[in-house]
Amino acid sequence: MRRFELLLPQSVDECVRTLAQQGPETKLLAGGTDLLPQLKNGLLKPARVIDLSGVAQLRAIESANGQGLRIGSAVTARTLELDRTVQGRYLSLAESGALVGSVQVRNLATLGGNLCNAAPSADMAPPLLALDAEAIIVGPKGERRVPVATFFTGVRKTVLAPDELLVELALPATGPNSGGNYLRHTPRRELDIAVVGVASQLTLANGVCAKARIALAAVAPVPLRATGAERALEGQRVTPELIARAADLALEVARPISDQRGSADFRRHLVRVLTRRTLTTALARASA
Amino acid sequence: MAKHALSCTVNDEPVEVLVQPWDTLLDALRERMGLTGPKEGCGTGDCGACTVHFDGKPIASCLLLAMQARGHEVRTIEGLGKPGALHPLQEAFVKHGVPQCGFCIPGVLMAAAALLTENPRPTEEEIRYGIAGNLCRCTGYTKMLAAITEAAGATAGRRS
CATH class of the missing domain: 3.30.43.10 (Uridine Diphospho-n-acetylenolpyruvylglucosamine Reductase, domain 2)
Known part of the structure; x- marks a missing residue:
């Protein structure tokens, strides 16, 4: 080296x-x-x-007065996969952690590293977008908070200045009638990189969708939300027909490229399939 | 550039060695401590041949800088069992004749040992998932599965 x-x-x-x-x-x-x-x-x-391995603060997971969760940037994918609180309240994030690399890689790979590496296919990004997470960044001028939805500025580029450190991710409380799911498509089940990844989060109130979040990876230079599809769901009773319409609308923001992992057409197909599947699972979990 | 003094525990023994800033844990184990059980296959965390336990958890030692192990506990295949007192997994690998070329075996054993510590009675699916990070280019996975399944029975049997 x-x-x-x-x-x-x-x-x-x-x-x-x-x-x-x-x-x-x-x-x-x-x-x-x-x-x-x-x-x-x-x-x-x-x-x-x-x-950063000597900085203990970066490995902490803390509940903020029962409201939400703060996850240190050096918490590993394996910890997210197995942590009971993350599994219980932010299942899509635990699911994304479980998909990274092999167990040998997951015991090393960190949440903050996955974000700061800023690959368009980063598995842990879509769940954070769907959970309205904020990045807590510390630099010489103090602390600032940036929504993860605006953290990425391009392929392998983020809002971090050279003198700044991503310290924590702040996840707001999801509420009792909320459910999420992350799925990705890979030719190989383990140790592969997402051709497309989709996270969905649905929150229900009186049988109606109060809040919908859909986030896509590997279909644009940065992970991004499908806001048109979200708006179609909010305020509505979520049916299979509406989920199918939302899956079509999710395509509006996708600008996939063709590369060795898949063609643009195949990626557009995957956006619809994975959006439909994650919304269906999110709905079942929110209703449970 | 100045070398760093690395203090850690390796196979239950306290160790202090000088390492370069860019040495990986795998480099330090093989080149500075003479522990050549962990192998360098790909060097990028894809093959699992360098798997060791780091505070009891399996990691790719080619992806960790040696100095990141300061204060931590490392276990290599040399510390899994001893001649005459093999680990149940090692016994089962011998019995089933699992090794072919043998290059991947130390990593597979360390991954399997970590799996059985977390999950003493894994299903076939869980065993496959647990060693998904270990490539065997002799493709000897069938015998690995049989040996790990048998060792899991033996390990659980000894505990009960």
Whole structure:
């Protein structure tokens, strides 16, 4: 592997100070499952690497006064897969964690790393968009909060400045009659990358859809919400026919490319199928 | 660039070695501690040949920098069983003649051992899922499945 200097901060403050002192040739290291392959193949050539594994705050999962959940950016995919609170209240996020890599990779790969790597196919992004999560970012000027829906600015690009650190993801409470689901299509069941990924979250009130969220991955440069489809569901009694219409409407925001994983046409087909399936499961879970 | 002093526990023994900032845990185990059980297959976390336990959990040691193991507990295949006192999985792998070329076997055993710790009575589906991160290019998966299934019975039997 190419040579670099390794820095080992023990707190968020120390990490932010270190980042501010070091300049642009610096990369943050969380789980390493994206960064190390890029260091090994020469895609990235940082002069310095800051290891986040010594910062305990980044691995915390905390309920905020029974309202919502704060998940540290270095919480692993495997922890999200198995955590009882995440499974109970934010099942789509647990489902996305369970789909990343192999168990050997999931024990290393982190939520924040998945977001900051900013691949259009990032599995943990659609559930966070569908759950209205916010990214809590710390830099030299203090803390700021950014909706995950606007966190991504392009392929492998985010709103993070070079001197900023993604510290936590804040998930609002979902309420009792809310259900979600994340599905993706991959040729191989394990250790593959989504051809298309879709997360849906439905919240019901008096048998009517009070809130709908649908988020798509790998159909545009950034993960994005299908707001037209969401609006078609809200205020309505959700039927199979309405779900089918929402699945058609979800296509409006998809601008897929053709690549080695699938053609644009196949991706558009998958958006409809996976939107229909995730909405159907979300509805069943919200009604349960 | 200055080397770092890595202090961690490897196979129940405290270890202190000097490592380069860019050494992976796999590099440190193989090159600096002489533990050549974990293998480098792909180097990118896809093949599982480098699987070790990190605080009891299976990880790809090619994706962790050595210094990220500071203060942690690492177990390699060398620490799973001993000659004369093999782990039930190792006994079953010998009995079923699982290894062909053998390159993937240390990683498969560590993945399977972690699986049985979390889930002592896995279904066939759960075993397949548990070793999905381990590639065997001899394609000896059928015997692996048989051996792990038998060891799971043996392990659970010993506990009850």
